[in-house]
Amino acid sequence: MQTQKVINHIVNWLKDYANNAKVNGFIIGVSGGIDSAVVSTLAAKTGLKTLVLEMPIRQKADQVDRAQDHIDFLKANFPNVEGFTVDLTPVFESFEKVVDDYKEGAWSKNLALANTRSRFRMLTLYYYGQLNGLLVTGTGNKVEDFGIGFYTKYGDGGVDISPIADLYKTQIYEIAKELDILESIQKAAPTDGLWDADKTDEDQIGASYPELEWAMEQQKKGKTPEDFDGRPKEVLEIYLKFHNATQHKMNPIPICEIPEDLK
Structure with missing residues (x-):
């Protein structure tokens, strides 16, 4: 960089x-x-x-x-x-x-x-x-x-x-x-x-930032956990678990669109 x-x-x-x-x-x-x-x-x-x-x-x-x-x-x-x-x-x-x-x-x-x-x-x-x-x-x-x-x-x-x-x-x-x-x-x-206990980000997530960055790059390439073994497989699973669970934060607020004939 x-x-x-x-x-x-x-x-x-x-x-x-x-x-x-x-x-x-x-x-x-x-x-x-x-x-x-x-x-x-x-x-x-x-x-x-x-x-x-x-x-x-x-x-x-x-x-x-x-x-x-x-x-x-x-x-x-x-x-x-x-x-x-x-x-x-x-x-x-x-x-x-x-x-x-x-x-x-x-x-x-x-x-x-x-x-x-x-x-x-x-x-x-x-x-x-x-x-x-x-x-x-x-x-x-x-x-x-x-x-x-x-x-x-x-x-x-x-x-x-x-x-x-x-x-x-x-x-x-x-x-x-x-x-x-x-x-x-x-x-x-x-x-x-955000916690009274002394929790690091890695404690909460289960992976380090370098590991998560690697996983994010693998997702961009279309890789899945099945493409890996051991710790890489585990890290990608952790990343995808968080990624899938937090889409509500990343995506726009859902809007109920009313059909024109109902307005």
């Missing part, structure tokens, strides 16, 4: 999009992870107003530290960057208290609450984005957004633009290195940060 040229392309695309949309710049939620660190840095490089928010909800200390360190890094290097923390833990815990357990089952409840965390963050980004005339800027990568649907519908999937959604995770690491993103962020295990 021609890393510096890709960086320049994304920065110019962001700047052109914002100018054409007649907005002031961008707002990004930063988590201490690689994707949000790269996106916020690319946005900052446009020279347009860039607002970065850390929105902890019972967050692990190391995630909070990395997010804060990244905000400090951006502020030190880009005068157009502002950033602060909005602690959503009290909001989330208040919500936990008022909703009842209409459906029993610990897994269903925990998953619903995990997705609720992401949706509270989306609401917060749009609130501050509208106040400041900023585009909510997505941080999803190619495998997450179009491969396995590893994001929350109307949570971190609720954005105005997606600058890195055509890049694999491994390519984003290349960009992070070129941008001199903090080493602690580059080395951190990817996690969505």
Whole structure:
């Protein structure tokens, strides 16, 4: 990959999009992870107003530290960057208290609450984005957004633009290195940060990002699990399980079309 040229392309695309949309710049939620660190840095490089928010909800200390360190890094290097923390833990815990357990089952409840965390963050980004005339800027990568649907519908999937959604995770690491993103962020295990337990993305999915990228390429070639043995077969099965189950996230909302003779 021609890393510096890709960086320049994304920065110019962001700047052109914002100018054409007649907005002031961008707002990004930063988590201490690689994707949000790269996106916020690319946005900052446009020279347009860039607002970065850390929105902890019972967050692990190391995630909070990395997010804060990244905000400090951006502020030190880009005068157009502002950033602060909005602690959503009290909001989330208040919500936990008022909703009842209409459906029993610990897994269903925990998953619903995990997705609720992401949706509270989306609401917060749009609130501050509208106040400041900023585009909510997505941080999803190619495998997450179009491969396995590893994001929350109307949570971190609720954005105005997606600058890195055509890049694999491994390519984003290349960009992070070129941008001199903090080493602690580059080395951190990817996690969505939506659980009280310390779960990495690989723990949840059952495969690493390089493996999933391989599987996505095999699917494009029309390969099936039956074409492989051992771990490759298992990885492609994992990828397809997620891919098939999350089509409702990737496809447009189904519309019931009414026949003209019934209108």
